[in-house]
């Protein structure tokens with residue numbers, strides 16, 4: 850589902866499904882074979898590594914998944930301060 854940058858080889862991340870906007874998008878193709886009605890649903894959830902106890906949140910939009918680490922103080926590593 851998603852890749853995280855854990856430092857151990859035997860990392861095991863248990864993921865929990867969060868919210869998703871469940872709308873079915875019927876694929877519509879133009880004559881060039883391009884999907885002009887892409888899936889715009891947003892999925893998000895979290896994962897916790899059982900080995901190094903790092904926690905991650907993920908968000909998937911249009912088949913692209915972004916993963917951010919949640920630091921121990923609960924703040925987002927990408928958040929500006």
Ligand SMILES: [Zn+2]
Nearest residue numbers: 855860898901
């Ligand atoms: Zn890990």
